Amino acid sequence: MTSALVLTSVAVDVGTRRKHRRILHNIDLVVDAGESVAIMGASGSGKSTLLAACLGLIPVAHGTVTLRGTDLASCSPARLSALRARHIGMVFQSGELLRELTPLENVALPAVLNGVDAATARSRAAARLAAVGLSDLGSPTDRLSGGERQRVALARALVNDPSLVLADEPTGGLDSTTRDLVVAGLFAVPAATSCGLLVATHDKHVAARADRVFQLSDGKLRPLNVSRR
Amino acid sequence: MKGASAAVTLGLRSRRNSTGALFATLVEGAALIAAAVAAILLAGTHLAYEHRADRDAARLPTGSEEFFAAMEPALDGSPDQRQLLEARARLSAGAPFVLQARFARLSDGLQHSVVLVVRQQDGVAPPPGLPRWPLPGEAFLSSQLLTDGAAEGIATRYGKLAGTIAPEGLTSANERLAYVNPLPGSVPAGQMVPYQAFGGPSRHWWDDPVRVFGDSIGLTPAPYVLVLFLLLAVLPAGGLCLAAGRVTAPARNRRLVTLRTLGASPWQERFVQFGELLPALVVTTVASAGLVSCLVTTDITLPITGYISSAEALRARWIWLVVAALLGLTGGALLVVGRRARAAADSTRPESRDWKWPLWSAFLTPLGLVAAGRLPDLVDPSRRTTWYVSYLACTLLVLLGTPMLLSWIVKGTAAILETWSAPRLSPSLLITCRALLRNPAAVASPAAVIVLSAVIAFQGQFVTNTLGDRARQALAVSTALEGRVAVAMYFDGVRGAQEAIRRTPKGVHVLLVSESDPPEVMGTCEALASVGLTCPPSGQPQIAHLIGGDLQFLPLSIPIDQGTVEVLQGDPAAAAPRFTQQWLVFHSRTAINTEALQEAVVPTTWPNDGPDSPGYSYAGAGFAAAHESTWISLTALFALALLAIAIGCGTYSATLGLGKVLAPIGVLTARPGPFVVAAAALAALPTALGGVVAGLLGLRLTQIPVDAGIALPYGGTLLAGFVGVCIVAAAIQCLAAAFVVRTAAWSWRP
Structure with a gap:
């Protein structure tokens, strides 16, 4: 099976060059295509920092981050941006939708920015929205409920058919019913699209849906259960 | 105040460690410095500019009760020029000094005031700014006039240069003024006004300062400038302070709310706010001090207006500039903080309001x-x-x-x-x-x-x-003439007029116009034809109407009943003197080079005005x-x-x-x-x-x-x-x- 993401002995420091602190130690993690992985940890444990390292937004002090066989450290900023645009979809805790755009336009936006023509982007966005259970596209983004916003965000993350989807606390602030709805959509992605899914969460209910679960504490990653596959 | 220093330090530290601290400090600094500069400018203008009203009053000549009584008939509304001249001549003999003020122009158009003064009694104080009375044929000039007119020999135009006028005799450093004692006989006695002294009660002013010293020429009234500064400098600066307070409010409101929740007293809150403003206050105080130092040590020429801020005038009152700067900074700081407090109260206000104006x-x-x-x-x-x-x-x-x-x-x-x-x-x-x-x-x-x-x-x-x-009329006429005409007035100066005609550049026709009833227009046939008048036979005057043509401006300068003039054929250069007041009209088919004409003719018109565009005085x-x-x-x-x-x-x-x-x-x-x-x-x-x-x-x-x-x-x-x-x-x-x-x-x- 092809690996969507491989982290080998990754260490991340924060602070200045003279005065820094290591917050991630020797992280080894593989996310295969079609697999879902959850990282659990308390607030401040370094979950978001780990995701930032996976996106190549922060340099790693040690080790390598490989996305579809490409070492991110060896990429120029332009190549890194292109990799992110083409191969990574991201779901944020608050959706991060642009309120100026409609849900359909929000979803179509990454495709348009990736060079896809408007008509194709629209139809692809409509299909992605339908896949997450949203078909009424007329309401302004502002009026969407929290669950709807997250599903639009999920559709947006998938519109470019990425190899890897990263989700940072995707159910934070949602009630249990809405959470279940969003989680169902999120964890259906790997099976449906054969992409890898890496979710950072502190919610056990979310983590329980993942193929593998890791606990991040003291900067170290420890497996919590055995793969369900 | 209990915990004051701790609160100030807390504010200072919280500002230093907050995100966007540099931006907030820059915004507040810009607002505070604008407030300080506006206040300093307002005070500086008041001190240096308004003070000139005192200097203006101190140099204004005042007349005697007897003079005013004699002039009363002329003041009733129907002034009789002959009566006025006779009374002036009678009173002039016993007056301490006589004076007449005129406006003149440099070749580049800059106007200046020429005050003719003749002392007639000993023991009379000279005009303010002069060390002594000028002797006949001597002149005192302001430094600005000497500078502006250096290229055209202004230093000797009005006679021998006796010295410069000291600052206390000038309303501003850039005033162009000359005190001249004309040679005996060069000014008709009736033209000079008798006076008692310089300065004195305003009821003894025969003329207002504007008409004596040409205040309206290049010098703007002080209240006007102060109102402008108030409306267009102080108010916008206050507005900027309010805007700065609003911009920086959201980031710091959270701290304010937290402080209130923790039980901070209103004074402690204010000290924290003061601590937050401290970096901007320090920078702007230093900048304000620099500006005040500049103003009291250097004459600064304001852009666009050309007004010179006199360091000497401000130096004596520097403390008021400091007070103004402090008031500006304090007021600005209060506006910034006040807005912030209000913004905290309005935090629930919707972010945007939709303007639903009717179509x-x-x-x-x-x-x-x-x-x-x-x-x-x-x-x-x-x-x-x-x-x-x-x-x-x-x-x-x-x-x-x-x-x-x-x-x-x-x-x-x-x-x-x-x-x-x-x-x-x-x-x-x-x-x-x-x-x-x-x-x-x-x-x-x-x-x-x-x-x-x-x-x-x-x-x-x-x-x-x-x-x-x-x-408006003068401007319209002047525009219509397209510079083809210039005029010069002569009092008892036919000899001067004849000399002027001889000096007139080639291609320019000259007509002699007398202030009689009806006015006489004398010129050669060629000159008369050039202004659209029919040439009458020699020795046979003809009545003509000034309808259209290049003499249509004359009613602006000379009282002409229904535009009727008497036209005579003759050579003005050879005309015998028949009238007290005459005009030379210079005419050309194309625009006259006024500068060249002035240069050639001014010596002959002195002490009267040089040739100029008709109606320019209006x-x-x-x-x-x-x-x-x-x-x-x-x-x-x-x-x-x-x-x-x-x-x-x-x-x-x-x-x-x-x-x-x-x-x-x-x-x-x-x-x-x-x-x-x-x-x-x-x-x-x-x-x-x-x-x-x-x-x-x-x-x-x-x-x-x-x-x-x-x-x-x-x-x-x-x-x-x-x-x-x-x-x-x-x-x-x-x-x-x-x-x-x-x-x-x-x-x-x-």
Whole structure:
């Protein structure tokens, strides 16, 4: 099976060059295509920092981050941006939708920015929205409920058919019913699209849906259960 | 105060450690320095500029009770010139000194006052600023006049240079003034006015300072300048402080709320706020001290107006400048903090308000403009009051409708562009248009403020440029003559006139015009024909009417009944003296080189005025008013700069928020370009739209009174400066927004 993401002995420091602190130690993690992985940890444990390292937004002090066989450290900023645009979809805790755009336009936006023509982007966005259970596209983004916003965000993350989807606390602030709805959509992605899914969460209910679960504490990653596959 | 130092330190530290600390300090610093500069300028103008009224009064000649009693018949409203001259001549013999003030021009058009003074009794104090009375044939000149007229020998034009006039005899350092004691017999006795002394009660002023010393020539009245500074410097500075308080409020309100929750007393809260303001206060205090030091040590020439701020005048009152700076800083700081406290209370206010103006409101401004444009056809400009009221009503309509029109322009344009861009999924246009449709007030409000400020400034300039009837007539005639005519007056000076004719450059015809009833116009057939008069047979005068032709200006200078003159053929150079007061009229088929003519003829006209454009003395007041409008230009540009900073701060703050929203999608899609464009467009739109609309409205509204002939042609300094400020401000806002959004994308982390 092809690996969507491989982290080998990754260490991340924060602070200045003279005065820094290591917050991630020797992280080894593989996310295969079609697999879902959850990282659990308390607030401040370094979950978001780990995701930032996976996106190549922060340099790693040690080790390598490989996305579809490409070492991110060896990429120029332009190549890194292109990799992110083409191969990574991201779901944020608050959706991060642009309120100026409609849900359909929000979803179509990454495709348009990736060079896809408007008509194709629209139809692809409509299909992605339908896949997450949203078909009424007329309401302004502002009026969407929290669950709807997250599903639009999920559709947006998938519109470019990425190899890897990263989700940072995707159910934070949602009630249990809405959470279940969003989680169902999120964890259906790997099976449906054969992409890898890496979710950072502190919610056990979310983590329980993942193929593998890791606990991040003291900067170290420890497996919590055995793969369900 | 208990815990005061701890609270100040807390404020200082919280500011230092907060995000956007540099921006907040810059915004507050800009507001505080604007407040301090405005206060210093206001005080400095009052101290140095207003003080000149005292100097003006101290040098104004005062007459005797006897003189006023003798002049009473002339003051009754029907002055008899002969009676006046006789009384003057009779009283002059026993007066301590006699004086006459005149205006003259340098070859480049700069006017100056020439005060002829002749001491007749010992023990009379000389004019202020002079160490002694000038001897016959001597002159004291101001330094500015010596400098300006150096190239054309001003130092010797009025006689032997006895020295310069000291500052206490001048109202300002850039006044052009000469005290001259003419040679005996060069000025007719009846022309000089007898006086008792310089300075004294105003009831003994025979003439006002304006007419004696030419105050209106290049020197603007102090109250006018002070009001301008108050309206266009102090108020906008206060506005900037309020805007700064609003911009920096959200970030610090949280701390204030936390402090209140923890039980901090109101005084402790204020000390924390003081600590937050401390960096800006320190920087602006140092800058203010530097400005005050400059003002009291160096003569500073203000741009545009050319006014010289006298260091000497300010040095004696430096403490008031310091007080003004402190008041400005304190007032500015209170406005910044006051706004913040109010903003905390208004934190629940919705972010945007949708302007739901009725559709007809979009037509108010065009209606006002159309009505104003039709005014010259509907109202006779000579019915001045009616014209002003009608014009003011139209202008008010234009101004009232401006915010609504702008809102509709923003909404309409955004709707059209959105319709176009939506099917194409053009991200930058879509985001910009939707943001505008969502909250048009974000662009329309600051743009409306720019338009209203600019149009009011333009209107101020129009009011200042308004001419009196005589000046308007003179200007119209002067314009119609296209420089083909110049005139010079001679008192008892036929010999001088004959000398002038001999010195007249080739190609220029000369006519001799006497102030008789009817006036006589004498010239060769060629000269008479050149101004459109039929040449009569020699020795046979003919009556002619001045209808059209190049002598139509004469009624401006000489009382002419129904435009009738007596035309004589003859050589003016050989004419025998028959009248006390005569005019030489210089005429050419093309524009006369006034400078060359003045240079050639001035020695013969002295001590009278040199040859000049006809009616210039009337138009002169209008030109002086045009000079006054430079103060409007200066203060308006200052106000507009403050306005631009205030709007810039607001948009920068809004862009920070937008940048944070756009950062994630920009980073993940690797294409931040469209978002940068959208943010830059939204940031620059208020200033750009405001600038364009204000420029168009201002130009149109000021052109109407110019077309109607009741204001001088628009100089354009203010408009050019305003457009320049708007372009620069919009460009800066554009770049700043682009920088903010790019930085937000670079620094974004999940």
